[in-house]
Every structure is written in C-alpha cells, then in structure tokens.
Amino acid sequence: MENGIAIHNREWIKDKIYTIRGEQVMLDFELAEIYGYETKRFNEQVKHNIERFDEDFRFQLTDEEFNAILRSKISTSSWGGTRYKPYAFTEQGIYMLMTVLKGELAVAQSKMLIRMFKEMKHFLQNNANIFAEINTIKQNLLETNIHQKEADKRIDELFTLMDKYNVEEKQGIFFQGQIFDAYAKFESFIAQAKKKIVLIDGYVDLSVLERLSKKSSGVNVVIYTDPKTKLTAQDIQKFNAQYPTLTVNHTTKMHDRFLIVDGKTLYHIGASLKDLGKKCFAFEVFDSAFIADILAKV
Missing domain, CATH: 3.30.870.10 (Endonuclease Chain A)
Structure with a gap:
C-alpha cells in the first residue's frame, strides 16, 4: 500500500481487463481498488456524474455474464463475497473517470489504465491468428472430451510464441x-x-x-x-x-x-x-x- 492506494504490477492489472460484449472492460470494484476507493464510494462518485457515463461507457453485467465469464476469474480477496452484479467500464468510461475522480493521483491512474488498454488492444490485433487457433483447440478438446489440463498446456505453449507489444510505433x-x-x-x-x-x-x-x-x-x-x-x-x-x-x-x-x-x-x-x-x-x-x-x- 502507498498513501492508502493498493500498488499492483502491470500483470495484475492486465489480468483485470476482461472482454465482455466485444469490449475490453474493467469492473467497478477492481477499479475502486486501483483508485483507492471503497466500491460503494467509487460508484457514488460515478452516480453523481451519471450523465457522463452512457451505456457504451459503463454497463451492468447480466447474471449470465457474471456466472459464465467472471466468477471463475475473480479472486475472493478482491471480490469480498459481495453478490451484487458489478458494473463494467469500457476504455471510454475509464477516460471519463479522469474527469470525475479529482486529484493528480486519479489523473495518473487513469492515464496508466488508458495506456494499458491501448497496449492490450494492439496485443490482441497483432496476435489474432494465435487466438483463433486457441479457440479451435478449445473447441476440439471439448468435443473429444480431453481433460482441461491438457488444453491449458497446449494453450500455454501457444502463448510463448507471442511477440511482446511494441509501444515504439513509428x-x-x-x-x-x-x-x-x-x-x-x-x-x-x-x-x-x-x-x-x-x-x-x-x-x-x-x-x-x-x-x-x-x-x-x-x-x-x-x-x-x-x-x-x-x-x-x-x-x-x-x-x-x-x-x-x-x-x-x-x-x-x-x-x-x-x-x-x-x-x-x-x-x-x-x-x-x-x-x-x-x-x-x-x-x-x-x-x-x-x-x-x-x-x-x-
């Protein structure tokens, strides 16, 4: 912790970027942790400025999205056992947070997250063919009822072939x-x-x-x-x-x-x-x- 703010490395933050409804998003309670807020207080700040957060900036997860996509990925420490359906913030929504959450720290955290989104976007684009192969492997393994550990092993092998994202665009x-x-x-x-x-x-x-x-x-x-x-x-x-x-x-x-x-x-x-x-x-x-x-x- 530093001045009440949880310090996380880039890999921890990348793991908190999910793909839902075709968008890269982050969830309210994990954003609250990054910005140094309680989740309730964080969402109150957003609600006070709700006119800035259209549906393509912020949306609430459905039961299906929560159960099928998130429950297996959220750690109990960060989730805290709360059973409400969290809100997801898109890249544009995170940019808007910089105008809502005041102070130099909020601006710095928002800039860091925006750059992370840009990096992830290029990462996905540059490795689209590998992700397509991963999806094919998953489908084949499910159809042939091969154990999930074998699927994970083959997917890990593919990920080792990915080039690191190059931020030095010319x-x-x-x-x-x-x-x-x-x-x-x-x-x-x-x-x-x-x-x-x-x-x-x-x-x-x-x-x-x-x-x-x-x-x-x-x-x-x-x-x-x-x-x-x-x-x-x-x-x-x-x-x-x-x-x-x-x-x-x-x-x-x-x-x-x-x-x-x-x-x-x-x-x-x-x-x-x-x-x-x-x-x-x-x-x-x-x-x-x-x-x-x-x-x-x-």
Whole structure:
C-alpha cells in the first residue's frame, strides 16, 4: 500500500481487463481498488456524474455474464463475497473517470489504465491468428472430451510464441471518428517530454492548450502558429499561471504540423491538433536530423 492506494504490477492489472460484449472492460470494484476507493464510494462518485457515463461507457453485467465469464476469474480477496452484479467500464468510461475522480493521483491512474488498454488492444490485433487457433483447440478438446489440463498446456505453449507489444510505433493512421484514440496518441507523445515541447501548427486554439496541460511539470512549451490564431494574451497568461512555461510565436511559413519532443524526436502530424480524429489523418516519426532545419526556417 502507498498513501492508502493498493500498488499492483502491470500483470495484475492486465489480468483485470476482461472482454465482455466485444469490449475490453474493467469492473467497478477492481477499479475502486486501483483508485483507492471503497466500491460503494467509487460508484457514488460515478452516480453523481451519471450523465457522463452512457451505456457504451459503463454497463451492468447480466447474471449470465457474471456466472459464465467472471466468477471463475475473480479472486475472493478482491471480490469480498459481495453478490451484487458489478458494473463494467469500457476504455471510454475509464477516460471519463479522469474527469470525475479529482486529484493528480486519479489523473495518473487513469492515464496508466488508458495506456494499458491501448497496449492490450494492439496485443490482441497483432496476435489474432494465435487466438483463433486457441479457440479451435478449445473447441476440439471439448468435443473429444480431453481433460482441461491438457488444453491449458497446449494453450500455454501457444502463448510463448507471442511477440511482446511494441509501444515504439513509428507511424499510424487514424480514421474519421477515432477522436479518442487520436487524442490519446497525441497525449502519449507529450508525455515523453522531459524538458521541452515545440509545436508547429497554424490553427492552435484553447483545446490544444488543454491537451498540452497534460505535460509533465517543468516541461517548457513553445508554439509556432498563424498570427490569426484564436489564442489571446489572456489565454496564454492563464495557462502559464498553472502550467508554466508557454511561449507563443507567430509564423506563416509552415503548412504542415510538427511536434518536437526534447529536441530529439520529430513527429509529422497530418491534421491540426484541434481537429484530431474528425477526418482521416496519419502521423509518422521523421529523422531527427530535420529538426535543426525546421527550427531554422520557422
């Protein structure tokens, strides 16, 4: 325990991500443990803000889902013997928890869980063929009435063949409507920064500053944007009062959007950051040798 919060490793948390109704979800009482709440108090916080949690963000399990999927996987220590049907939170629901559960710890825990969901999503996609083979093995073993231990042994052998998820993506495409995924990816870029972020984007507004506020403390931000930007001197002053230090410069020389992290990582982003996910766009990592040239021309 640390400051009343249960500390769990990544494997423990991964084991608490279930697939229900075709969605990756986590359950209320296990989320409560991660956030340092009693389950009752955790759900009260959600109910006080229930208008933020639509059915695709949070739903209650049915008896069938509870009996067939969860009972065999939930430890008695975490379950506590309560027999109510728990609520499941989707990836979007966990993102919304960050706006409901206040404080730096809640934000940090939410970010950690969101990144874990992204990792698991790619893990499942990259190993879909192996999971299909696992399902085939299960079906064949059930049909031939082979003992479950033999099934588990063969499945374990398949899992040893899986590649570890690679978080160092060099490029990617987000399609229209993938607003959450696009913003989560952008926040993962700025989370890398230890000293300085340089953003070149002709259409910066307050929504972009909101994303940049997620940077680590002490990281300076420099923005190059069009002189007609909607940002005002008051906007910049208010940002600096909470998240110093932001400097805004004006330029008309750049068409594309670039993000430079700590002077060594150069992202080319195909959409203005205020419009991420509204239409199809791509990002890629450029050779860092271009950074000096870009900064010299801006």
